[in-house]
Amino acid sequence: MDTAIPDFFNWLFLNQSTEIIPLGDWISTIVDWVVTNFRWFFQLVRVPISQALNGIEAFLQAVPPLVFLGALGLFAWQFASRGLAIFSVLAMIFVGLIGAWPETMTTLSLVITAVVLCALVGLPLGIAAARSDRVEASIRPVLDAMQTLPAFVYLVPVVMLFGTGKVPGVIVTFIFAVPPLIRLTNIGIRQVSEETIEAAQSFGSTPRQMLWEIQMPLAMPTILAGVNQSIMLALSMVVIASLIAVEGLGQMVNRGIGRLDVGLAAVGGLGIVIMAIVLDRLTQAIGKPPKDGLSWQDRGPVGAIRTTLGKRRRVPTATP
Amino acid sequence: MSSSQPKIQIENLVKIYGKNPEHALKLFREGGNRDEILQATGNVLGVADVTLSIGEGELFVIMGLSGSGKSTLVRCLNRLIEPTSGHVYIDDEDVAKVDLKRLREVRRTKLSMVFQRFGLFPHKSVLENTEYGLKMRGIDPEERRQKALETLAIVGLHQWANYAPSALSGGMQQRVGLARALATDAPILLMDEAFSALDPLIRRGMQDELMRLQTELHRTIVFISHDIQEALKIGDRVAIMKDGYLVQVGTPEEIITNPVDDYIAAFTQDVNRAQVLKTGSIVRQTMPFILGQGSARAALQDMQTHDHRRMHVVDRQGQPVGVLMRKDLESAVDSGVEDVEAVMRRDFPTVEASTSLEEIFHLAQTGAPIAVVNRKGKFKGVVEQSDILASIGRLSRNEEADSAAPVDRIAV
Ligand SMILES: Nc1ncnc2c1ncn2[C@@H]1O[C@H](COP(=O)(O)OP(=O)(O)OP(=O)(O)O)[C@@H](O)[C@H]1O
Ligand SMILES: [Mg+2]
Numbered sequence: 232m233d234t235a236i237p238d239f240f241n242w243l244f245l246n247q248s249t250e251i252i253p254l255g256d257w258i259s260t261i262v263d264w265v266v267t268n269f270r271w272f273f274q275l276v277r278v279p280i281s282q283a284l285n286g287i288e289a290f291l292q293a294v295p296p297l298v299f300l301g302a303l304g305l306f307a308w309q310f311a312s313r314g315l316a317i318f319s320v321l322a323m324i325f326v327g328l329i330g331a332w333p334e335t336m337t338t339l340s341l342v343i344t345a346v347v348l349c350a351l352v353g354l355p356l357g358i359a360a361a362r363s364d365r366v367e368a369s370i371r372p373v374l375d376a377m378q379t380l381p382a383f384v385y386l387v388p389v390v391m392l393f394g395t396g397k398v399p400g401v402i403v404t405f406i407f408a409v410p411p412l413i414r415l416t417n418i419g420i421r422q423v424s425e426e427t428i429e430a431a432q433s434f435g436s437t438p439r440q441m442l443w444e445i446q447m448p449l450a451m452p453t454i455l456a457g458v459n460q461s462i463m464l465a466l467s468m469v470v471i472a473s474l475i476a477v478e479g480l481g482q483m484v485n486r487g488i489g490r491l492d493v494g495l496a497a498v499g500g501l502g503i504v505i506m507a508i509v510l511d512r513l514t515q516a517i518g519k520p521p522k523d524g525l526s527w528q529d530r531g532p533v534g535a536i537r538t539t540l541g542k543r544r545r546v547p548t549a550t551p
Numbered sequence: 552m553s554s555s556q557p558k559i560q561i562e563n564l565v566k567i568y569g570k571n572p573e574h575a576l577k578l579f580r581e582g583g584n585r586d587e588i589l590q591a592t593g594n595v596l597g598v599a600d601v602t603l604s605i606g607e608g609e610l611f612v613i614m615g616l617s618g619s620g621k622s623t624l625v626r627c628l629n630r631l632i633e634p635t636s637g638h639v640y641i642d643d644e645d646v647a648k649v650d651l652k653r654l655r656e657v658r659r660t661k662l663s664m665v666f667q668r669f670g671l672f673p674h675k676s677v678l679e680n681t682e683y684g685l686k687m688r689g690i691d692p693e694e695r696r697q698k699a700l701e702t703l704a705i706v707g708l709h710q711w712a713n714y715a716p717s718a719l720s721g722g723m724q725q726r727v728g729l730a731r732a733l734a735t736d737a738p739i740l741l742m743d744e745a746f747s748a749l750d751p752l753i754r755r756g757m758q759d760e761l762m763r764l765q766t767e768l769h770r771t772i773v774f775i776s777h778d779i780q781e782a783l784k785i786g787d788r789v790a791i792m793k794d795g796y797l798v799q800v801g802t803p804e805e806i807i808t809n810p811v812d813d814y815i816a817a818f819t820q821d822v823n824r825a826q827v828l829k830t831g832s833i834v835r836q837t838m839p840f841i842l843g844q845g846s847a848r849a850a851l852q853d854m855q856t857h858d859h860r861r862m863h864v865v866d867r868q869g870q871p872v873g874v875l876m877r878k879d880l881e882s883a884v885d886s887g888v889e890d891v892e893a894v895m896r897r898d899f900p901t902v903e904a905s906t907s908l909e910e911i912f913h914l915a916q917t918g919a920p921i922a923v924v925n926r927k928g929k930f931k932g933v934v935e936q937s938d939i940l941a942s943i944g945r946l947s948r949n950e951e952a953d954s955a956a957p958v959d960r961i962a963v
Contacts, residue, residue: 429631430670434684434735435659444683448674 266391273392280344281398288340296327309531311516319509331480331502338479339506341397341472342465345404349461353409354454357416358442367417374410382407382471390475400477404468411460419453420446455518462514466507480506558607558739558771559628564637564647565601566623566795569594572635585794597623599795600637607738608769610762612786614776614818620795621775625741628773629662630654641739659688663732667744669724671716677703677727678712684735695734702734703727705764722753729761733768740772747777758785779818783807783827791815803827823909825943830911831904833942834923834932839865840875846889851880863922864895869929871922874899904931908939915939 243251291299300320307316326335360367382403389406393399423446431445447454473481480502487496528537567575567588575594578587585596598620605611613621626632628639630646639647646657663684671680678699685695703709706726708719716724725745732740746754762785765772776782782789783803790800791814799811807827810816840850840862854862854877864873873895883894900914901922914921915936923931 426666426668426670427672429626430664430666430672431683432631433629433658433662433664433741434687434731435655435657436687437655440687444686445672449672 262388262391270392277393277398280348280401283347284340284344284397284401287343288337291336291340292333296332300324305532307513307516309527309533311513313531315512315516319513322505322509326502326505329498329501331483331498334478334480334483334499335502335506338466338469338481338503341400341404341469341477341479342462342506342510345401345408345465346458346461348401348405349409349412349465350458352405353412353457353461354416357413357454357457358420360413360417361420361446362438370413374413377406378410382468386471386475395476397477399475400472403472403475404465407468408461408464411464412454412457415453415457415460416450419450419457422453423449452518455514459511459514459518462510463507466503466510469503556607557604558609558641559603559605559773560638560640561601561603561605561624561628562638562640563600563602564598564624564627564639565635566597566620566627566632567594567635568597576635596795597632598627598634601792601795601797603790603797603800605771605773607771610765610772610774610785610787612774612776612782612789613792614779614782614789615792617777618794619792621777621792622743623795624792625743625773625775628739628741629658629664631664659684659735659737661737662739662741663735663737664741664743665725665728665732665745667747669716669721669728669748671724671727671731673716675716676713677708677716677719680716680727681712681730681734683731684737688735699730699734702730705733706730706760720753722749722757725749725757733764733770738771740770742772742774744775744777746781754781761785779822780826783819783822791818804829804832808832825909825912825939826907828908828942829904830902830906830908830921830923830934831925831931833908833938834904834934835938836932837863839863839871839930840891842866842872842891845891847880847891847894848884848889850875850891851877851884854880861920863899863920863930863933864891865930871899871901871924871930873897874920874922902934908943912939 300323303323304316304320307319323335326332356370360370385406386403389399389402393402427445427449428441431441436444469477469479469481470484471481473479473485480499483499483502484496485499487493487499528534565576565579567579569575569592571592572594575588575592575596578591579596579599583591585599588594588596601624613624615621623632627634628641628646630639634647637647638645641657641661644657646654649657672683675683678696681703682695682699685698690698700709700712703712706729708723708726708730711719711723711727716727719727725748728745732742746757749757758781761772761774774782774785783806786803788800788802789806791798791806793814799806799815801809804827806815807819807822807824810819837859838853838857840853842864845853850862854860854875860877862875863871864875866872873892875891875895879894879896888894899919899922900911900917901924902911902914904923904925911921911934915934918936921934923934925931
């Protein structure tokens with residue numbers, strides 16, 4: 232009598248030739264069914280992504296490295312600092328010197344495309360989640376799953392639906408990279424202080440005016456932190472994406488491992504790390520309000536030009 | 552300062568916070584008090600059946616301890632908080648019932664609000680903050696910029712237009728808050744503890760400034776405060792709340808001379824009465840001598856019959872022009888002078904009936920009789936030093952309060 236229940240569970244869990252709930256079979260069946268019936272849809276989704284990706288990549292490959300370096304330096308100086316500009320340019324020169332320039336451009340185009348896709352999908356979802364507790368509650372487990380599910384698990388169905396190559400690479404990168412953007416957009420909007428919201432409401436703002444005049448600008452530093460996180464996660468997917476024939480730095484690592492060529496793998500890996508550092512510092516600096524309180528026109532190269540032209544406003548010194 | 556025309560009429564307003572207000576409302580209607588409702592339903596009674604009418608151009612202060620429901624009440628006026636039941640009539644329109652679209656319209660045109668911790672938009676410049684209400688109304692950029700700059704000039708901050716609010720001190724930030732609320736020209740200004748976050752000195756300055764602005768702008772102001780001194784100083788009328796209920800409504804003088812219960816008496820105990828009581832409340836009505844309506848001899852006879860030592864002289868418009876001393880008059884009549892103007896003294900103090908006793912104290916110490924006039928300058932009577940001392944002394948002893956003239960307790 233007192234062994235009946237343990238025996239039952241032993242029999243239930245250990246002595247069965249087939250599972251009681253054949254979850255694996257079900258999922259296979261569902262994926263197969265989606266693949267046979269809806270492949271056309273996913274092939275259609277391919278088109279805009281692949282066009283964007285190819286366009287960006289073609290552009291980045293066509294730009295002479297010197298021009299790229301110059302643009303990067305000016306951009307970093309304007310929106311971050313002169314120090315970061317120098318650092319970024321030196322880092323990218325190093326990438327070129329170790330022979331990883333073309334691969335870096337390919338990977339950069341993949342990261343840009345994936346992050347743009349993240350923004351297009353993630354911002355509206357984040358806004359929706361911030362506006363409704365119900366949406367937030369229903370999105371949250373999905374985001375948890377997207378971040379914790381091992382990428383290899385969804386790699387196969389994605390390949391079945393999209394085939395191999397760059398586009399499924401963008402898709403898996405997107406799946407992994409979009410959750411923090413949604414989360415941080417949601418948090419950023421919800422963090423706007425109650426009194427600020429009340430003040431805007433008391434002047435008769437519509438929900439749309441509230442969003443664009445108050446919530447989005449005030450959430451922007453948090454949202455940019457989300458973009459930063461997305462970029463970092465996208466870069467960390469580069470090697471996995473190379474398993475489904477995505478070219479670039481990830482492929483260098485992948486090939487290096489396959490041929491036991493430690494040098495090649497290290498070059499690819501170093502390229503990824505350097506890109507990550509540069510992109511991280513840049514996006515972080517853009518998200519932070521400048522310490523000196525100058526407007527963008529008075530800073531960086533634009534400020535330097537305006538100073539030489541004598542148009543620069545005096546630095547505000549008076550404090551009340 | 553207030554006219555009789557009501558601008559805001561609050562009728563049987565109830566706010567209950569919580570999940571199941573219907574049930575709690577029923578309990579409340581059956582006579583449940585705040586604690587009973589909280590015990591039974593877990594809901595908080597924020598505002599309990601408040602009925603109140605606020606006149607156009609009135610500076611109306613709502614006073615009460617923390618948690619007494621002041622913020623809730625004022626937020627029910629522009630529906631930042633949805634009332635559970637009751638009516639809020641603004642210009643005869645029940646704001647508690649209008650749809651969202653109309654509500655936004657009302658907020659844009661009729662009500663504007665100043666917040667305790669300023670509620671400025673940190674990402675917008677002082678100018679952009681000030682023009683926010685106009686932007687919501689769809690006023691074109693050039694026009695609203697102009698209006699915002701003008702309003703900033705009124706509060707003395709036009710040089711700061713392009714700075715971020717964080718560059719300003721607390722007092723200046725609240726001026727921006729005030730300018731933002733004034734810029735829309737909304738006739739009603741809601742101020743929720745607008746000066747509470749400021750240092751005492753700055754705070755007093757802001758109170759004076761608000762009163763100065765009010766004499767020019769004549770808005771209807773609903774001002775929340777937990778400071779009785781502030782309430783009595785700036786309010787045309789003061790309402791005192793406790794646990795969501797309205798306990799007393801009246802002019803500052805009514806509140807301190809005739810508190811309806813111990814709660815209010817305790818509140819007003821430490822108040823400097825001389826600051827609150829107005830000269831008009833202790834004025835002695837005397838007959839003045841009207842210029843051109845009799846000779847010096849007639850004036851002297853008048854004084855002798857009434858046994859006055861002195862008498863004020865007014866012109867035909869009723870404005871005081873001089874004061875006659877009995878001694879002077881007697882010697883003048885003895886030496887045959889008939890012209891009153893030749894005898895009367897012209898250096899005498901005159902004050903408005905709305906001046907506080909504290910402000911006229913120094914005048915009384917000279918011993919000269921003070922002529923009291925109304926706002927148009929018409930003679931109302933005199934106040935003597937002994938009157939001032941008596942009223943301050945008498946009123947600081949509470950037992951006298953009961954014998955004071957009855958006052959309409961809850962004015963509706
Ligand atoms: N959102 C809310 N949910 C539940 N109870 C609330 C809520 N807001 C306020 N209350 C309660 O309603 C009562 C009145 O609050 P209210 O903020 O109106 O008081 P107050 O007079 O403005 O106080 P203070 O001087 O502290 O600002 C308090 O007991 C408070 O706890
Ligand atoms: Mg409050």
